[in-house]
Amino acid sequence: MSNDMQHDPLNRLKGAGVPDPRAAAKQRALAAGMAAFEATRKKSSPATQGNHWGQRLTSIITSWKGKTIMDMRLPIGTAAVALLLLPLGYQLYSTTSMTPADTAKQQPAMVEAPPVEPAATAERAEAPVADMAVSAPAAPMTGGNTGIVTRQMSVGSPPAAAMAESDALYRPAPPPMPSPVMLPAEPGGDAFASFDEQRLKAVAEEPVSTFSIDVDTASYSYARRLLEDGYLPAPDAVRIEEMINYFPYDYPAAESAAVPFRPTMAVYPTPWNEKTQLLQIGIKGYVPPAGEDKPANLVFLIDTSGSMNEPDKLPLLKRAFGLLIGQLSANDTVSIVAYAGSAGVVLEPTAATDKASILAALDQLAAGGSTAGAEGITLAYRLAEQAKVADGTNRVILATDGDFNVGISDPDALEDFIRIKRDSGITLSVLGFGRGNLDDATMQALAQNGNGNASYISSFREAQKVLVEEMGGTLDMIAKDVKIQVEFNPAVVSEYRLIGYETRALNREDFNNDAVDAGDVGAGHTVTAIYEITPVGSGGELIDPLRYGTQAATGSGEEIAFLKMRYKLPESDVSQLIEQKVTADAVYGDIADVSDDMRFAAAVAAFGQKLRGSHYGTAMGWDAIEALARSGKGSDESGYRAEFIQLVRAASLLQPDTGSRCDAGASGEVCE
Amino acid sequence: MGLTAAAPIEAHAVTRALVVRAQNGDAEAFAELLADHYDMIHRTAWKWCGNRADAEDVAQDVCVKLGSALAGFDGRSAFSSWVYRITLNAVRDMQRAGRRRGKYADAYAEISPGEQAPEQEAAATSGQLWQAVRQLPEKQRDAVLLVYAEELSHAAAAEIMGIREATVSFHVHEARKTLRGLL
Numbered sequence: 001m002s003n004d005m006q007h008d009p010l011n012r013l014k015g016a017g018v019p020d021p022r023a024a025a026k027q028r029a030l031a032a033g034m035a036a037f038e039a040t041r042k043k044s045s046p047a048t049q050g051n052h053w054g055q056r057l058t059s060i061i062t063s064w065k066g067k068t069i070m071d072m073r074l075p076i077g078t079a080a081v082a083l084l085l086l087p088l089g090y091q092l093y094s095t096t097s098m099t100p101a102d103t104a105k106q107q108p109a110m111v112e113a114p115p116v117e118p119a120a121t122a123e124r125a126e127a128p129v130a131d132m133a134v135s136a137p138a139a140p141m142t143g144g145n146t147g148i149v150t151r152q153m154s155v156g157s158p159p160a161a162a163m164a165e166s167d168a169l170y171r172p173a174p175p176p177m178p179s180p181v182m183l184p185a186e187p188g189g190d191a192f193a194s195f196d197e198q199r200l201k202a203v204a205e206e207p208v209s210t211f212s213i214d215v216d217t218a219s220y221s222y223a224r225r226l227l228e229d230g231y232l233p234a235p236d237a238v239r240i241e242e243m244i245n246y247f248p249y250d251y252p253a254a255e256s257a258a259v260p261f262r263p264t265m266a267v268y269p270t271p272w273n274e275k276t277q278l279l280q281i282g283i284k285g286y287v288p289p290a291g292e293d294k295p296a297n298l299v300f301l302i303d304t305s306g307s308m309n310e311p312d313k314l315p316l317l318k319r320a321f322g323l324l325i326g327q328l329s330a331n332d333t334v335s336i337v338a339y340a341g342s343a344g345v346v347l348e349p350t351a352a353t354d355k356a357s358i359l360a361a362l363d364q365l366a367a368g369g370s371t372a373g374a375e376g377i378t379l380a381y382r383l384a385e386q387a388k389v390a391d392g393t394n395r396v397i398l399a400t401d402g403d404f405n406v407g408i409s410d411p412d413a414l415e416d417f418i419r420i421k422r423d424s425g426i427t428l429s430v431l432g433f434g435r436g437n438l439d440d441a442t443m444q445a446l447a448q449n450g451n452g453n454a455s456y457i458s459s460f461r462e463a464q465k466v467l468v469e470e471m472g473g474t475l476d477m478i479a480k481d482v483k484i485q486v487e488f489n490p491a492v493v494s495e496y497r498l499i500g501y502e503t504r505a506l507n508r509e510d511f512n513n514d515a516v517d518a519g520d521v522g523a524g525h526t527v528t529a530i531y532e533i534t535p536v537g538s539g540g541e542l543i544d545p546l547r548y549g550t551q552a553a554t555g556s557g558e559e560i561a562f563l564k565m566r567y568k569l570p571e572s573d574v575s576q577l578i579e580q581k582v583t584a585d586a587v588y589g590d591i592a593d594v595s596d597d598m599r600f601a602a603a604v605a606a607f608g609q610k611l612r613g614s615h616y617g618t619a620m621g622w623d624a625i626e627a628l629a630r631s632g633k634g635s636d637e638s639g640y641r642a643e644f645i646q647l648v649r650a651a652s653l654l655q656p657d658t659g660s661r662c663d664a665g666a667s668g669e670v671c672e
Numbered sequence: 673m674g675l676t677a678a679a680p681i682e683a684h685a686v687t688r689a690l691v692v693r694a695q696n697g698d699a700e701a702f703a704e705l706l707a708d709h710y711d712m713i714h715r716t717a718w719k720w721c722g723n724r725a726d727a728e729d730v731a732q733d734v735c736v737k738l739g740s741a742l743a744g745f746d747g748r749s750a751f752s753s754w755v756y757r758i759t760l761n762a763v764r765d766m767q768r769a770g771r772r773r774g775k776y777a778d779a780y781a782e783i784s785p786g787e788q789a790p791e792q793e794a795a796a797t798s799g800q801l802w803q804a805v806r807q808l809p810e811k812q813r814d815a816v817l818l819v820y821a822e823e824l825s826h827a828a829a830a831e832i833m834g835i836r837e838a839t840v841s842f843h844v845h846e847a848r849k850t851l852r853g854l855l
Contacts (some may be wrong), residue, residue, distance in 0.1 A: 026731075
C-alpha cells in the first residue's frame, strides 16, 4: 500500500484513547474464563487418556455434560433433546416408512464421516471440540451475552446442521443407503419465544379469565413437519391453541355481518382426568355470501436472500402464490416487491386478471446474494398505498424463511411501523417457509401487530389450505380485536385452567379497554378455546381451600360460567359485546355424546399437552389420544384429521409411553 | 500490563511458558495468562465495537473461549495473534447475531470517541472517521483497524486474519476507496 501523503488520515486512528476496562467487568470475565478452563480441563483429561486405545468407548454424554456446566447460557434442554433424537430417530427409521424424502439430500453434508456405528460418531462429535472453538468459536456460544438467547430458545444448534442445509444441494446424491446416525440433526436455528404453561387457577381467587383469540396455525404445521421428519418439536414450538385451531370445525355460523359470531359451548368429561370436565367454547366467523366480492389489493413482499434457495422455500413460494393468484378476480390488484438479494419492485400494481404478467414476474425471482434490500418494507407499503382500495382488503403479504432484514433492523421500530400502517388500513400477513432459520417469534409479533395472520407453509398441500381453502379467512377480516372473558361461578366450579393461549393472555381490565389490541377473525375462521374445569366437590381439586378468609360461594348453582366476547367490526373502533350464560343445558355426561368436532378438539388438546410435556394430561396414552381422535374424525373431507391421527402415531414412536419425556438435562443422561 | 504484538522478547517467552503450563492443566498459569491479556482484549473489542457494553461482552466471551479452546492452540502463530483472531471472531459473531443491538451501538457511537475529546485534535472528524471505519465491510474494517489502530505490520495483520499479506494491503486499499469522501 503505497501512500506518500504526509498526512495519511488513517493515521488518525492511531493511539485513540480507549477507556480502561472496569474492574468489575474484568473480574467477571476472568472468572468466566477460569470456569470455562476448569470445565474443559475436567472434561478433557479422561478423554486424552482414553485416546490411545480408542475413544469409541467414551460416552458422548460426558462431553456434553461438561458443556452445560461450562456454558449455562445454552438452553439445557436442548442438549438432552438432541441426545434423545439420535437413538429414537434410528428407531423410527428402522421401524416405519416415514423416511423423510429430503433426508437423502441432506446426508452428504456429513460426507467426510464414513458410515460407522453410532459410537464412532460420538467420538467424532467429541474430539474436535477444541479445534472447533478456535476456527469457529461461534458455534455453541454465538450471541451468548446479547440477551437474545434469554428471550428466545433456539432449538439445538449443532454447527453441522446449518451446514447441512446449505451445502446439501451442491453435493452429489448419495447412495440410497442411509446410515441411521447420519440423519440430519434436529433443525437448528429455528427460534421460538419461550412461554410458561397456563396455571391452574382457583375460582375463589381469580374467577375471571381473559384472553385474546388466536387464529394462527403456524405451530401445528411446524410440529407436523418435524414429526414427519422424525423429530419431536421443542416444547416452546408447541402452541396448543394453534394446533386446535388448525382444524376446521363445523360450528353454527352467525347470520349477519353485524353480529359476526355465535358462540357454541359444551361441557363434557375430560378424557385424561375423570374428575374434571372440559368447557369448550367454539366460534365461527360470519361467511359473506359468495356473490359479494370485496376488492383486494395485495402486495407480496418476498425474501430472496440466499437461504431461500431451497426447494421448500422460493420454488414452493412461487407455486403457492400462483395458487393464490388463481383465486383472485378482476377487481383485485397484485404487486410484488423483493428484498434481500435481488431487491426492489418486481411488479407494479397489476390487475389480477393479468395472470400472465404476474406469473412471469414471480418466475423471475431468484434467490441469491445477501445484499440488504434496504427499503423492502417501505417499498411494499408504498405500493399498497398507491393501489389502495376503499372498502376492501389492503394487505402486505410477507413471505420469508426467517430473514427479516426488510430495511428496518430494529424489531421494535419494525413493529411500530407495521402498527402505524395497520391503523391507516394496510394489514400484514406473514408466511413462513423452510426451516433451520425460522424466526417464529418475530413472525408472530409482526403478524399480530399487522392484524394479519402468521402461517407456516411446509408443503404445497399446506399452501393450498392457507391460500385457497382458507383464503376468505386469510384475506377478508370480519372482526378485529376479538377478546374473550369467562367468569366462573364459584358455587359450581372450584378450579379452572385454560388450555393453550399462553401467548395471548390478557389482563382482566384489558377486556373493556378498546385500545388493547387482540386477535382478528377472518371470514369463516373457527376459533376454539378449551378450559379444564374442576366441579365443586368432585375431589379433583389440586389447590387446597384456604383456612382463613374463605367466603361462602354466592350465586345460584344454575350457571356454570358466564361468557363475554368483545369484538370490533372491521371499520369500527368501538367494540361490541356478546354475552352468554353457560348453563346445565350445555353439560354432557359422557364424552361419547358430544359432537365429533368436540371430541376431536379434545384429542388435539391432549396431543398438544403431551407433546409439550405439560404438567397436565400427560398420563393419557398415545393410544387413547389416537382412539379419541379417531372417534371424532367425522367425514373429514379435507383429510386433515386423518393426517393428525398419523402424527399421533409418529409421536408415539418417537416418545413411547413407557418412559416419560426425557427430563431435560437435569440428569444429563440419555433417555431411551 | 497489556501485551501487544510489539512486546519485548522476554514477554513472549513468559507468555509461551504460561501457555504450555496452562495447556497442561495449570489453572494458575491460565489465570495469569488471562489477567495479562484481558486489557488487550478489552481494548481491541472497544476499538472494534465502539461502546463499553459490547466491548465487555466480547471480552468476556473471548475469555470463555480461551478457557475452552486453549488446548487447541498449536503455537504455530504467536499467542497474541491467536487472541486477536478469537477476539475479532467474537466481535463478528456478536455483531451478526445481534443486529438488534445496532441501535445502541449507534447511540454510543455518537459519544464514544468524543469521550476523549479534550485530548484530541479535531475530535469531531476523528469520531466520524471511527464511525465510518466501523461500518466498513468486515474484512476491510479488520484490516484497517489492525494496521492503523493497532499499529501492526501488514504481515502480522495477515497472520491474524488468516489471509496473505497482499490481501491485507488490498483490503486497506479498498477501505481507502470506500472512505474517500471522508479522508
